[in-house]
Amino acid sequence: MTTLIWFRLDLRLHDHELVEQALALGQGLIPVYCFDPRQFGHTGFGFASTGSHRARFLWQSVADLRRSLRSLGSDLVVRQGHPETIIPDLVSHLGVTRVMWHCQPSPADQAIEVALSQGLAALGVPTLTAWADTLYHRDQLPFRLTELPELFTPFRQAVERHSSILPPRPSPGRLPPLPPVTPGDLPSLADLGLSPPAADRRAVLTFEGGEQAALARLQDYIWRTDSLRTYKLTRNRMVGANYSSKFSPWLALGCLSPRQVYASISQYETERVSNESTYWLVFELLWRDYFHFMLAKHGDRLFSVSGLRCLDIAWSQHWPDFEAWRSGLTGFPLIDANMRELAATGFMSNRGRQNVASFLTKNLGLDWRLGAQWFESLLIDYDASSNYGNWNYAAGIGNDGRGFRYFNLLKQAQDYDATGNYVKLWLPELRSLPASQVHQPWRLSAAQQRDFGVNLGVDYPLPMVDLEASASKNKAIYTLAEGSSKNSEPRPLRSQP
Numbered sequence: 001m002t003t004l005i006w007f008r009l010d011l012r013l014h015d016h017e018l019v020e021q022a023l024a025l026g027q028g029l030i031p032v033y034c035f036d037p038r039q040f041g042h043t044g045f046g047f048a049s050t051g052s053h054r055a056r057f058l059w060q061s062v063a064d065l066r067r068s069l070r071s072l073g074s075d076l077v078v079r080q081g082h083p084e085t086i087i088p089d090l091v092s093h094l095g096v097t098r099v100m101w102h103c104q105p106s107p108a109d110q111a112i113e114v115a116l117s118q119g120l121a122a123l124g125v126p127t128l129t130a131w132a133d134t135l136y137h138r139d140q141l142p143f144r145l146t147e148l149p150e151l152f153t154p155f156r157q158a159v160e161r162h163s164s165i166l167p168p169r170p171s172p173g174r175l176p177p178l179p180p181v182t183p184g185d186l187p188s189l190a191d192l193g194l195s196p197p198a199a200d201r202r203a204v205l206t207f208e209g210g211e212q213a214a215l216a217r218l219q220d221y222i223w224r225t226d227s228l229r230t231y232k233l234t235r236n237r238m239v240g241a242n243y244s245s246k247f248s249p250w251l252a253l254g255c256l257s258p259r260q261v262y263a264s265i266s267q268y269e270t271e272r273v274s275n276e277s278t279y280w281l282v283f284e285l286l287w288r289d290y291f292h293f294m295l296a297k298h299g300d301r302l303f304s305v306s307g308l309r310c311l312d313i314a315w316s317q318h319w320p321d322f323e324a325w326r327s328g329l330t331g332f333p334l335i336d337a338n339m340r341e342l343a344a345t346g347f348m349s350n351r352g353r354q355n356v357a358s359f360l361t362k363n364l365g366l367d368w369r370l371g372a373q374w375f376e377s378l379l380i381d382y383d384a385s386s387n388y389g390n391w392n393y394a395a396g397i398g399n400d401g402r403g404f405r406y407f408n409l410l411k412q413a414q415d416y417d418a419t420g421n422y423v424k425l426w427l428p429e430l431r432s433l434p435a436s437q438v439h440q441p442w443r444l445s446a447a448q449q450r451d452f453g454v455n456l457g458v459d460y461p462l463p464m465v466d467l468e469a470s471a472s473k474n475k476a477i478y479t480l481a482e483g484s485s486k487n488s489e490p491r492p493l494r495s496q497p
């Protein structure tokens, strides 16, 4: 009797329901990970689906899982290819009697699960799947998934009032050895068609993939530096390792269980302090839950150009505008600094993400999927539901119904980077400018440009749009789409470009 566990976005041993279940059955265990070539293909607009920062993080996470499994007497079988082909093959050769995996909400992942289930059914091998990855377990929701509240606040209130968060399951102490099978080597980044990313000393953190690094970061952020105490006050900053938790990359690959984070927060509240900040980290994790359940409920709708609201907006796909945005050459320092940080490190703060997404959709009027797919390619913490859910919101096609809301860029710059330290970190060409002028370099006179050694239009671009005029123009386009969609029924989905 042997169980095969297919590891996916659950690259950990703590709080792992299926490992616990397999061990309870007292059977042999074969942990498997597949590097699926579809993960390393291209998005609809032709960007690498997984950029080098995330690929390295994934590689480190799989290597760490293998180390942990080996230290407990087992190993990780690693293969490159389609799981729906590889797993039935392993099952036939190794006499596997049951296959388990954590299911994923995205339609693409579900299609793979269906193909795998069919292959295993043909072999007469039973499967067992479970839900992982959210704070509130899907099976503990106080409503059916089809009745999930469309808005965040009713969702949050319902789960907070009528559900509870399960405690994390303990890590196993010992594992059965693998049957005779070649474990297989991890493919190198070059095998995956990528080059190792260059290190950048300006990065907020050196993100190291894997469960061990995740648990160390949890310890460091909450306990050693005591940063949780002030999270709500600092979370919107953009410079430094501890202004926010930086848990997202580990959560995205399942190296860290959200319930483990919750357990640590609860312990901290008992032993040190319980305040608005400690609650707020849980509140943010609820946003993550909300988007995961939204994807499970709405499927492909989240990725469609008209979004959850089915709004037919006449988006532009003007490539030179997009090129300026993604290269950090728009002429707006707050946007450019954030886009350059993303390209150099694979990370961007939440404040940055909100602003660059607002600028792309509300000032440039560009198809939001260009931005979402660029994020998908580059983000080290890319997570389909959080990324596309947040982009739906930013583009005004999410189900929050708040219409055409956009960020006042200059106010944001004042509120969150009054010293100019953030933009100067990422835009060396503006370093000599005083804080009062660094967010609006276009106001410098010719004499000031000479004094500060900056030649605008040469060293740094002039603004590519007028902020107010561009927002007004795009608001008119948005309002038109809203008007014409008022009485229309949701239409069939369009395919991605």
Ligand SMILES: Cc1cc2nc3c(=O)[nH]c(=O)nc-3n(C[C@H](O)[C@H](O)[C@H](O)COP(=O)(O)OP(=O)(O)OC[C@H]3O[C@@H](n4cnc5c(N)ncnc54)[C@H](O)[C@@H]3O)c2cc1C
Residues within 6 Å of the ligand: 235, 244, 245, 246, 247, 248, 249, 251, 252, 281, 284, 285, 287, 288, 289, 291, 348, 349, 350, 351, 353, 354, 357, 375, 379, 381, 382, 383, 384, 386, 387, 388, 390, 391, 394
């Ligand atoms: C346009 C856009 C795209 C985004 N894409 C992603 C993505 O691909 N993956 C991703 O994990 N987050 C995404 N976010 C959400 C958020 O920006 C990141 O989770 C956060 O910046 C990660 O840093 P942190 O771990 O320090 O966050 P913290 O502030 O410490 O928050 C703790 C955790 O709460 C969750 N969280 C916080 N804010 C959000 C949010 N708005 N939506 C969903 N979960 C949230 C994350 O898991 C995060 O790790 C996106 C936001 C925007 C505006």
